[in-house]
Amino acid sequence: MRPTGIILLFLWVTAATVCSQSVRMDVHNEPLNKVLSRLQLELSFDDRTLSEYNISVSKSFENPESALLWLLEDKPFRVERIKNVYVIIPCDNQKKNPADRVFGNIEVRPFSFKGTVVSQTTGEPLEYAIVSLLDADSIPIATGFTTDKGQFAIKTSRVPASIKIGSLGYRTRYENIRDVDGNLGVIHLNDCMIPLGEVVVAAEKTSKEIHHTTYVITPQMLRGVHDALELSDKIPGIYFDQSSNSVWLNHHANILLLVDGVPYSETYLRHLSPDRIEAIEVIHAVSGRFVSDDYAGIIQFVLKKNYTGYDLHASNAVWMNLSKTAENCRLPENHPSLGFIYTTHRLNFFGMYEYDREKSNYHATKSLTYDRYKLVSHSVAHPAHRYRYDNHTVNGGINYHLAPSQILGMQSDYTRGSTKTLQEYTMRRTDLSNNYDRSFTSETENLIQAHTFTGSLFYKGQFANRLHVYADFSYNYYDNDMKNEYHQGGEDVYRYSDLWNEYKKQTGLNFEGKYSLSHNMSIEAGYSNLYRRYASKSSQGIGFLNYIENRNRASVYFSRLFSDKTRLRAGVAFEHIYSHNGITGKHTTRILPYVWMNVKITSKGSLIAGYTANSLYPSLYQLSPMSIVVDTFLTQIGNPDVTSAVRHHGFMEISLGDKLKLMPQVVFINDGISEVYDRKAYKLYRTFNQIDFREYSLNVSYNQSFGRYFRLKSTLTFYHQDALYEANRNSVNGWMIYSDGNFYHPDWAAGIQFGYYRNMKKNILWQGYYMSGKDFWSITARKELWNHRISVMLSYIPPIEFGVRNDRIKYLDTPLYKERTTTDLSSYHPTLLLKVGLRFDHGTRKEPVENKTIKMLHKPER
Template identity: 25%
Template sequence: MISKTHVNQYHQIFSVVLFLSIMPIVCMAKQASPLSVNSMESNVLSADSVASDSISKTRDLKELVVEASNITRRGNAESYVITKDMRRGSRTAGELLRKINGMHYQPFSEALTYLGSSNVVLLVDSLQKDASYIKRQSPDRFDRIDVVPQPGGKYTGFDVLINFHSKPNYTGFETNVRESIDIMPDGNNGKGNDFAKNFTYLDGTYMFNKLTVTALANWQWSKSGSNEYRSTDYPMSDYSEIQLERDRKDPQNLNRLNNMKVNLAADYKFNPNHKLSFQWQINPWTRKNTYDYLMRVLDHGNEEHVGLHAQSESRNNLSNTFGLNYLGRFGQWNLDLSANYAFNGWRSYYDLDRTDDYHLLYDRKDKTGYFWGGVDVNRWFGEYKWYLGFSNYVYVTDFNEKDYYTGDPVSENTIVNDNLYASVQYVPSRQLFFTFNGGISAYSNKTGDIHVTKVMPRLQGIINWVPTQKFALRASYLMQTGAPSLSQLMDYGQFVNMYKYQEGNPDLKPITTQWASLRLTFWRKLMLYADYQFSNTGVFNIYSAASMTTEDSGKMFYYAAGKYQNGKSNALSIGLNFQQDLSRYFSLYLDGKITHNYASYENYSNKVWTPSASLFLSYNLEKQDVNVALSYSVDGSGYVTPQTYQRVVTDDIMLGVQKNLLNKKLTLALSYFLPVHITKGDWKYRMHSPNMIQTGWGNEQFRKNNMLEFTAVFRFSTGKQVRKVTLQTENANVGSQF
């Protein structure tokens, strides 16, 4: 737990961050220095890919004025020049993304998805920053947005990369303060837990001459209750447990989180061809989960009621992360060098007590060191018809666990993953693009005395065909390799209850996944999409029957032994995405899909179908600075392993209103979740193995009924062009790698 002394120290850190955020206002008012417009092409997308006809051809400008929306494609990327029309009605950078095909930004929750996926990475001037920070920046700071589905290099694994480009001659200061509170009335979160969540956020950005300084801090506190019941039968042991249901407003599980994060970053631009960025983040946090329930126990024909109390905690968590990133250009070659290191330390505590005198306790001290970094070089050839890139990124994870009291080592593990890739793009015409990425991933895992090394290929092919402005096609194939988690690779085992034993498997193979996707876009408003992925080396927890002779009685004792194994899996998703401004006031976003999942291992297999959908209707009154929104979402979650099946489909209806005050400097928002549902919301679970059979049930859909979310945001920004820009040619470089 964090002591009062630590809390005071963290409050002092908040004060320092606030001071650093406010002080530059005074300095900025006194000084201004020019910034050169000459800049490099993006390492993601060429700067020259922005057509010259999208730029006002006035020779001497204070600001590059975009006359109309312009979208340029090159390879697998799209570049959006930010026009006045695109900025209209947008208060933040996140809201700019609503004008991009396939993107959905929900202004109340600030959730960002791409074709229904939240696996999105955000950059500013080709540098990765905190996603919440980027989404809250002023739209006036940026002149271009690059969108790259399925990016390569160090961003391999994300569904889409979004790169915001700052105006090359922009100087200013910006700060954002946000406070949000979630209220779950009527005891829906448990009696006395109506105050469910609090989130406080502060950031400050100062851009002057060649230097950009960023500071942000946030603190989150939350408490959530739930009831999910299980029945467990151990047939070989003639033993079973059935959890008894209780009042749904008296949750048997209560989860608490207290999380603070402070981030400082400085970016320095030596000249148009060289830039250096440093970032540091400290993150203290605690988590506590408690479980209380009553069971009906059948033991060899005897029945009794047994109470259980369990407490799981992550105590004294502290994470420090340091990062250094260099961006440069040498001739026509772009260079990206980065090195990052994170150190995490925490105490893992688990205590289980039952009224039948069974007790389980483990108390561990865990440490993890994580290094990731590498190099990326690329350039265009032949009047931007050919693109060539090389990247090499290394990821090293070192885990160590010891007994908290004795200091005796429990487990240690080291994973090294070295990825070497090459990328080639061919652009034969403005309508057709080909991309091919290939390389190898060298994987090494050392756990105890066991050392496993594998070298796996990685292949990716992408075709983009845009014959007209009314139709576009993108098809892609990807094969990639990932490492099992540390917990899956542990070289030891332990009983997690009286009849269940869990162990890791150091002999696990790397997880090789193959993925194919198809995107059909019509009129830049409607997109039909399909995704299929499969793996023959997925990792699953497989239970088998095990036995041992007890020391006290000499009798045979039977239990279920879980061990991680490699198995097969596949998933298919088919969906559509539609967005349209229905009028000057109304806009509509719709995304819906259905997903099928399948998993198998030896003679075990399971499959599940689930639907998901999101409907967002917005009504904007510009003169009154009021935005009203109605959203309906269906959240379908289905997960299978060879031995388990679980499925739940819930929905919610949200009515929200936002009001801007003080010339958009202050935003007040209120969201209300209606107590109306179309789906049943039942959670179902089943598990079948030789000596453990489980069923699960529950319904948590009611917890959001009548929930209120209050949000207040204050933003202040000053920005201006510090020098007139003389365009040397008609084809000006709008935006840059930096």
């Protein structure tokens, strides 16, 4: 089936025809401002003035510009093109007024008016705002627009009675003119919400489509950021963790990153210039070809169209441990990287290299109870947990535009890395039956050397502005050699050593299409196939795994815009899974429903509610029967009999403007996979089995700008988790928060940030829990140098104890076995992070029209 899928993909790409980016419009009696906002053009206009004209049209146009000319035909407006922005300006009424006096050949001097237009909320200057001088009958006698600094200067030979200022996303303002020929000063415009049919654009340039929220990147958002991942931190609910160099969405790290609908690695986004990004989309519920992957959400970066240019980027992030107890670990992390991106009208290719080195030495204590024995670790001078990670990543790809609306691309990643862990304890063992004590040493060392290759080929196309198609084929290979050694010293000397090899081969095939039935209705359908094989073998010739899994999935979704206030997207995916663990095979069929509704309650409030179901699949380490000795009692072994599970996710998002959002969620996983403890013969094993999980959470995010330079951003999460297995129930709860205040002055090209991050979370197990993440305070200073080519960021994590949990705990309480392991993180406070980036880039957006002023001399046919 896989060769057939490859052939079909190439036939599809080969048979694709070249077509222009045509535009289809089907509207009935809708205001002109709403219709214009559907065009894929950057526009600036006075919303109130254009809303007075209603439009009815059912017609295809050669391109968006032709549609713009047709819509403005026979209307009192002219269009001027400034860079890539189409400014729609009312035509002036400069007819002579009889009251105007002329002395000979000398006319009275013209009147001059100037001022500055800014946002009432942020104080930012508004570019391309429309400024009109009106006579006593409110008829424009002179019109202009503001510069990039929000300034305007207009001259007229007539005495105006008032002035009107309008800008997309702001309330139109009228002011009477009392002093002629003067400075009108600073004029503030208030935010407003403008309904746009399928989208709603706010003053912060935020739009909410049927199943995702789009944030248009503004010049203010680009301040103080050096790459795409740092830019994502400007979005409400998204947090870029500098300590782990990863992106979180509402405190979830399992996030899929897309660029124009195609999956890309974090390596690529760490080198992508923020100047290339048009918007960022946030999707909380996955569907389509991603429905069977365990993603808590999707972050998509939408690139600017018609962009050509290059990026050369180098960076390095170094962690420096300033603690007195660092012990040969002064530089725990080092992340140098280098990359380039080159884009022409038809071609885009890129290449990156990244090296990651992490090293940690933690003090830890451990207590165990098994059968009649109790073990407690002694305090030792040297760290008990040592960790070393080295990783090399090479990433590259090329995209080719077969036509303006068709792309064929390929990309690949190769990773080679090694991980070494060492746990050393001096244990005191007590026989509870006779209180006999003795001491021994326990040392467990694991060495993993892994190679990973991923390659993909994709095609994207758009036909007649109605049909969008996507197809990809991917191949993934993973090979891992693992060495496990255990040494017990003392009276009973015991040694164990084994070598394992395991690998994974995986292919994926996706077809997906979306067809717009009308401007407010569309249908999507897709097919996916994923084949994977897991295998492992010990050097002793035992524990052989040969696991095969083949998934076939078909999906269909329907989207409907009922009104400006109500939107609905619903669908279903049908999935068939065949798995074989080397002994027995199993067929599983599932139905995965999906529904999403968006209701606009008020001009600033909205409600989104949704439910989705997706599948989760066992990982290699959960399936592999290889034995890994953990300590003197415990051995870990996989379970090749575990199967996939279904994750049910229900949520609501209540938005009070774009500043405050509340998101209650519930997640239920039926027959999820968790570690359990079982005794076989005389050994205690940590293995895996199917149990039920539930999680209830509430996310509260707040995002507020104060003036031009200061911004406050916070996300607070409360959670409660349950695990149920064999009529037993375990529960944990907690809360997390990341909150920071950011001050950045563009004239200084410098800023400072102060934040508190409570990121340590309890993760439930059937018989206990384990904690992950870190808590810390942070003070960060940033400075851009050499015309923003160099970015220097210095973060300091102070040794503040308030609100910081330094003990990372794993706790187990089972009838057979009890464990409490506490890892002390205080040795990493204080810490200093120095991140330096150097970027040489140049880019422009292609101008489809050479003239800055569009003259309607040749009007399109009706």
